[in-house]
Amino acid sequence: MQNSSEPDWPALIRPEIRAIETSGIVEVFDYGRNKQGLIPLWVGEGDLPTPGFIAEAAKASIDRGETFYTYQAGVPELRAAISAYMSAHYGAGLGPERFFVTIGGMHALDIAVKMTVGPGEEALVLAPAWPNFAGALACNGGRAVFVELEATPAWRLDPARLEAAVTPRTRAILFNSPANPTGYVASRAEIEATLAIARRHGLWIIADEIYGRLVYGGARAPSFHDIMTADDKILFVQTLSKNWAMTGWRIGWLEAPAALGPVIENLIQYSTSGVPVPTQRAATVAITQGEPFLAGAVARLKQCRDIMTEGLAATGRVELAAPEGAFYLFPRILGHDDSRELAFRLIDEAGIGAAPGFAFGPGGEGRLRLCFARAPEQMREATRRLSAWLAR
Numbered sequence: 001m002q003n004s005s006e007p008d009w010p011a012l013i014r015p016e017i018r019a020i021e022t023s024g025i026v027e028v029f030d031y032g033r034n035k036q037g038l039i040p041l042w043v044g045e046g047d048l049p050t051p052g053f054i055a056e057a058a059k060a061s062i063d064r065g066e067t068f069y070t071y072q073a074g075v076p077e078l079r080a081a082i083s084a085y086m087s088a089h090y091g092a093g094l095g096p097e098r099f100f101v102t103i104g105g106m107h108a109l110d111i112a113v114k115m116t117v118g119p120g121e122e123a124l125v126l127a128p129a130w131p132n133f134a135g136a137l138a139c140n141g142g143r144a145v146f147v148e149l150e151a152t153p154a155w156r157l158d159p160a161r162l163e164a165a166v167t168p169r170t171r172a173i174l175f176n177s178p179a180n181p182t183g184y185v186a187s188r189a190e191i192e193a194t195l196a197i198a199r200r201h202g203l204w205i206i207a208d209e210i211y212g213r214l215v216y217g218g219a220r221a222p223s224f225h226d227i228m229t230a231d232d233k234i235l236f237v238q239t240l241s242k243n244w245a246m247t248g249w250r251i252g253w254l255e256a257p258a259a260l261g262p263v264i265e266n267l268i269q270y271s272t273s274g275v276p277v278p279t280q281r282a283a284t285v286a287i288t289q290g291e292p293f294l295a296g297a298v299a300r301l302k303q304c305r306d307i308m309t310e311g312l313a314a315t316g317r318v319e320l321a322a323p324e325g326a327f328y329l330f331p332r333i334l335g336h337d338d339s340r341e342l343a344f345r346l347i348d349e350a351g352i353g354a355a356p357g358f359a360f361g362p363g364g365e366g367r368l369r370l371c372f373a374r375a376p377e378q379m380r381e382a383t384r385r386l387s388a389w390l391a392r
């Protein structure tokens with residue numbers, strides 16, 4: 001390549017794509033990632049490695065030579081396993097033809113958005129919200145319209161507020177429960193009210209229920225599966241990432257009416273062309289044999305949630321509700337309204353990596369997201385550091 005002056009590359013690409021915002025977590029993470037002794041609570045994953053029996057299935061698959069292209073929708077064995085799992089936990093009648101294997105929940109979300117919300121159109125998003133919802137919409141030319149949950153301090157949805165945000169451009173409600181970052185778990189009544197709004201206005205629901213099994217009361221969170229009928233326009237985003245400590249494997253699924261199969265297979269073909277077979281073998285084993293691991297993980301999470309919630313509440317310097325699901329605390333830190341500044345200070349002064357609340361949109365500023373999916377001893381130490389810093 002000959003030497004020439006560097007073009008202004010970003011100026012040469014489509015402005016809409018250039019304008020997509022970077023997640024507010026990244027800047028803080030980049031600043032602190034190499035700090036010695038820091039306890040990282042900013043990322044949405046735990047510290048447990050993928051269980052050996054899951055990893056072994058992928059190794060065996062590679063050894064068998066399963067290194068070729070495969071079904072766009074996923075290998076039949078995995079789709080059958082997902083169908084059996086979903087039918088066992090969410091109700092009968094969820095056949096394999098409803099499930100499409102994707103590169104993580106993120107890819108499932110992207111496909112769901114692509115099918116329902118186009119350029120110039122809107123989706124309602126409960127806020128505070130995982131930044132990737134607005135990101136996925138922006139990447140597809142759509143726009144997130146945030147509907148704030150009420151922090152009372154337990155998080156609750158006011159359905160009237162949700163309905164008031166519907167405009168002629170609204171195409172979908174992006175409904176995440178249990179929620180990242182708030183730990184909000186929608187009640188059955190809130191889900192019913194949301195479905196009623198979607199029906200009244202002809203909207204799609206994109207239900208992100210990836211934390212549905214990570215709840216601290218009951219076997220799972222209320223789901224749209226509990227109330228939907230076959231003609232409701234609902235797409236479900238799911239993932240193996242959190243339940244089975246598989247964030248780096250990049251595998252999840254989209255659940256949709258079977259008749260959308262050819263369309264979804266096209267979208268998979270023209271984006272990733274499918275999920276590696278060894279990864280799908282690992283996922284099949286996780287789903288069929290992973291219940292004991294999941295039960296242990298939830299018990300550990302509950303212990304960590306309690307350590308941190310009780311420890312921080314005792315400082316009198318925070319306002320927080322114990323999360324009902326997922327694995328994040330999202331406290332308001334009294335007297336610190338600038339969450340970006342606070343996150344930077346905690347890195348330097350407390351040895352804690354926290355995600356700044358402003359990154360999660362309306363209702364997030366003044367808060368921190370703290371992921372508690374780590375060993376209980378680490379959570380005790382993190383709580384001690386935070387409490388000491390808050391007491392200064």
Ligand SMILES: Cc1ncc(COP(=O)(O)O)c(C=O)c1O
Pocket residue numbers: 044103104105106107130176179180208210237238239240241247251252
């Ligand atoms: C609410 C929510 N949905 C979807 C995902 C996507 O997970 P993955 O792409 O790792 O499967 C995440 C990950 O943090 C999440 O928090």
